[in-house]
Amino acid sequence: MCVYVTSCEEQTEALAALLAEGSKPGDVLLLEGGLGxxxxAFVRGLARGLGADASEVSSPTFALLHIYPGRLTLCHFDLYRLGPGEAEELGFEEYFFGTGVCAVEWPDRAASLLSGARTRTVRLxxxxxDTRTIKLEGFDALPEPGRLLALGIRRAQ
Ligand SMILES: Nc1ncnc2c1ncn2[C@@H]1O[C@H](COP(=O)(O)OP(=O)(O)O)[C@@H](O)[C@H]1O
Ligand SMILES: [Mg+2]
Structure with missing residues (x-):
């Protein structure tokens, strides 16, 4: 596990943008953490790092899925309002086992579907x-320390 500390929204976005540079088709990022x-914000950074239009990434939203075209297609899920078993009915496998990059808020809502996907975990x-502690698990490539330093992002572990 790798732990970073960001002191503002912009730093969280910047960390995500760096991680997006190393992302590959089929990556599924599970975004854990409470409301707020x-x-x-992390997904906005992913969009920027993938060359998608980050200004369109927003919350709250009543849509479960937004798709942003970029170097790789970013599929942004916010499953907060999803009921048990609904993810299966909606055919989300197509995305979780697809060729884009998925970023999933409230992944516990679709845990059974996601268990076989190529997941990485981001826990905020x-x-x-205030500051956020961001714990990363399962990533193949992590941002270069020098680039994090330039952004003022601290590594805690
Ligand atoms: N270090 C930080 N990283 C990310 N967001 C932060 C940070 N510090 C303060 N914030 C604020 O926290 C809120 C995060 O909102 P949002 O990304 O919508 O959360 P979530 O999607 O987890 O509900 C924003 O208002 C943002 O400005
Ligand atoms: Mg959100």
Whole structure:
């Protein structure tokens, strides 16, 4: 596991953008953390790193899925409102086992479907106008320390 500390939304976005540079087709990022933890901010950074239009990434939204074209297609899921068993009915496998990059907020709502996918976990902790601890698990490539330093992002572990 690798742990980073960001002190503002922009840093969280920048960290995600760096991670997106190393992402490959079929990557599924599970974004864990409570309301306001910064999951959507992280997805905005992923969009930027994939060359998609980050300004369109927003929350709250009533759509379960948004698709942003980029170097790789970014499939942004916000499953907060999904009921048990609904993910299967909606055919989300097509995306979870597809050729784009998936970023999934509230992945526990689709745990059984996601268990076979090529998942990496991003756990965001903290709330309010403050720092966030961001724990990464399962990533093949991590950002170069020098680039993080330039952005003011600290590595905690
Ligand atoms: N270090 C940080 N990283 C991300 N967001 C932060 C940070 N510090 C404060 N914030 C604020 O927290 C909120 C995160 O909102 P959002 O990304 O929509 O959360 P979520 O999608 O997890 O519900 C934003 O208002 C953002 O400005
Ligand atoms: Mg959100």
């Amino acid at each position: 933890a910064g999951k959507t 902790e903290g709330s309010g106008e």
